[in-house]
Amino acid sequence: KAGVTQTPRYLIKTRGQQVTLSCSPISGHRSVSWYQQTPGQGLQFLFEYFSETQRNKGNFPGRFSGRQFSNSRSEMNVSTLELGDSALYLCASSTGQVAYNEQFFGPGTRLTVL
Amino acid sequence: AQTVTQSQPEMSVQEAETVTLSCTYDTSESDYYLFWYKQPPSRQMILVIRQEAYKQQNATENRFSVNFQKAAKSFSLKISDSQLGDAAMYFCALYTGTASKLTFGTGTRLQVTL
Numbered sequence: 376k377a378g379v380t381q382t383p384r385y386l387i388k389t390r391g392q393q394v395t396l397s398c399s400p401i402s403g404h405r406s407v408s409w410y411q412q413t414p415g416q417g418l419q420f421l422f423e424y425f426s427e428t429q430r431n432k433g434n435f436p437g438r439f440s441g442r443q444f445s446n447s448r449s450e451m452n453v454s455t456l457e458l459g460d461s462a463l464y465l466c467a468s469s470t471g472q473v474a475y476n477e478q479f480f481g482p483g484t485r486l487t488v489l
Numbered sequence: 490a491q492t493v494t495q496s497q498p499e500m501s502v503q504e505a506e507t508v509t510l511s512c513t514y515d516t517s518e519s520d521y522y523l524f525w526y527k528q529p530p531s532r533q534m535i536l537v538i539r540q541e542a543y544k545q546q547n548a549t550e551n552r553f554s555v556n557f558q559k560a561a562k563s564f565s566l567k568i569s570d571s572q573l574g575d576a577a578m579y580f581c582a583l584y585t586g587t588a589s590k591l592t593f594g595t596g597t598r599l600q601v602t603l
Contacts, residue, residue, distance in 0.1 A: 378533075408590065418580065418593040431589045465534065467591075478591060480526075480534040 377402065379468050379481035387487045393454040396484045400447050400468030406430070407449035408478060409441060412463040421464075424449050425471045453486075461488045491516040493583050495594035502571045503602050509556075510566045510597045512581030521585040523557070525566045528596075529577040537579070540564065568599075576601045 380399045388394050400407050408431075409421040420433040424443035441451045447468075453460055463485050467478035492515045502508035514523065525537040540548045540557050548555050552572075556565045568575055581594040 410591075410593075417595045418591075420590040420592070423590060433590070477536065477539065479536075482533040 379466060379479055381464075381466055381481040381484050383484060384482065385485050385487075387489065388456050389489050390456055390458060392456050393452065394456060394486060396451045396453075396464055396466075396486070398449045398451070398466035398468075398481060400449070400466075401479055404468035404470055404479075405447050406469045406471035407443060407447065408467045408469070409449070409451050410465045410467065411435075412465055412483070413461075418465070421451065456488045458488050460486065462486060491518075491521075491583055491585060491588055491592045493581050493592050493594040495581055495597050497597045498595070499598045499600065501600040501602060502568070502575075504571055504573060506571055507567060507569045508571055508599065510568075510579050510581075510599070512564045512566070512594055514562050514564060514581070514583045516562075516583060516585055518585040518587055521583060523555075523564045524582040524584070524591070525553070525555070525564075526580045526582060526593075527575075527577045528580065529574075534580070538566065571601050573601050573603075575599060 382397045406425045408423040410418050412418045423431040427443045438454045443449045463483045465483045467480045469478045494513045521542045523540045526534050527537045528534040538548050538550045538553050552569045554567045578596045580596045582591045
């Protein structure tokens, strides 16, 4: 079974631009969660999508948004990029069961904002 | 709110020796799950071991075991017979159904020496 895939793996943008990251979950998984990893703040939860609906959201500004498609693939968008958005963005997929939510992580997209 | 604290930014162990990584957490939930994730350099995060809070028995996965002290809210990871491939960042994480997300500690970088 293929693992979680994320594209692109590396991205360089300039301040003010917008960016879209993609995540394809493990086949059969219906939940996709997004995390931001930085040296200063560590791993922080962005949001979770389940069956095309945002089920949970972290404490990030509205510039960060996402969506999920009917095939469970998810995209994350960041508008008006700031230098502080430079980070490794990880997505994780799971079956979506609330009681026990083992998450499988993708390799991440490393975003650099210049 | 739930928190996870890892007080050891870095640890070092000699090959074939045993090392213990510490983690404390805080949650008001009675039902939750605890995890240790491993993130090798430039590689994706993988689950090492998990513990359900309602289980009194400590989880074990081959050379990895945990010491789960529920009353003390402590969840340490013991790695026996350390191998060079164990070198990585180790993250302790907490999941509750109420929060419906993983809350991570700041990580412990484990170095394995010959």
